[in-house]
Amino acid sequence: MRVLIVEDEPHLAQAVRDGLRLAAIAADVAGDGRTALELLDVNAYDLLVLDRDIPGPSGDEVARRVVASGRGTPILMLTAADRIDDKASGFELGADDYLTKPFELRELVLRLRALDRRRAHARPPVHEIAGLRLDPFRREVFRDGRLVPLTRKQFAVLEVLVAARGGVISAEELLERAWDEHADPFTNAVRITVSALRKRLGQPWVITTVPGVGYRIDTGGG
Incomplete structure (x- = not known):
């Protein structure tokens, strides 16, 4: 599994990346929306871990573009907001799952693996x-x-x-x-x-x- 982490807090991004690698999940990091879109344009990612509050384009805009591209990459959104309205708007944008900061790395790993299993059932033929x-x-x-x-x-x-x-x-x-x-x-x-x-x-x-x-x-x- 290969994951793109879009997170503008360098220490958190590095900690998540290192933790995912220990769990045998390959991970790249983008610190802003522009870099994220560039990486998504040239690399194949199985999952996207996307912080909503990042330098432009925003996490919401990145989500919109990923969904509009039709590539079908599942999106797990990260946010500091825990209100149901915030979660609802994220799902409306196309997020497949939601995780509120702060979070346990083990929970992130479990959620990513669940999303990957769900996606595997609908894989198109090679x-x-x-x-x-x-x-x-x-x-x-x-x-x-x-x-x-x-x-x-x-x-x-x-x-x-x-x-x-x-x-x-x-x-x-x-x-x-x-x-x-x-x-x-x-x-x-x-x-x-x-x-x-x-x-x-x-x-x-x-x-x-x-x-x-x-x-x-x-x-x-x-």
């Missing part, structure tokens, strides 16, 4: 095609056994292409499925993202451009 192995649950991509770090958008585009099993996906469909409803239909974001994705995956190129039609995964079948 996709394999043309030497690619895409794991939607862990948000990981391997090519010929090599881990390929991708941004969230690159992963979303590849996920659509892999699901097509070699079928052609138009740029318009990629824009519709990997971007939000506010995306500019005349943007060149799809072309730029596919180009960057190709480079990340390495040669020989596994994503083929079908001129005037779209993109597909080259399965070697012509």
Whole structure:
């Protein structure tokens, strides 16, 4: 299990990280919302331990973005507030569990393991095609056994292409499925993202451009 701890109190963050590692839970730390979003963009985390009161973006905003991304990462919120209204608003934002400061490390570990077990029951299948192995649950991509770090958008585009099993996906469909409803239909974001994705995956190129039609995964079948 790999966890991201978002906590702006350095001593508490370090103590939690060290305690989780002793419990065989890998943990990274972000001290503010910006760093948290950057780490979430490039790493696959099984769980997010999120303090609501952090330097911007706030913990609430980070939670909103994680939920909106569709990645399904469970969120355990930390707060100094113990009022039911505070907890209710956290759950409305998409939190899966809540822990009030101060807390016992053992309780945090138990809650994280419970969330991980719950998530495991709904894990989507791993996709394999043309030497690619895409794991939607862990948000990981391997090519010929090599881990390929991708941004969230690159992963979303590849996920659509892999699901097509070699079928052609138009740029318009990629824009519709990997971007939000506010995306500019005349943007060149799809072309730029596919180009960057190709480079990340390495040669020989596994994503083929079908001129005037779209993109597909080259399965070697012509």
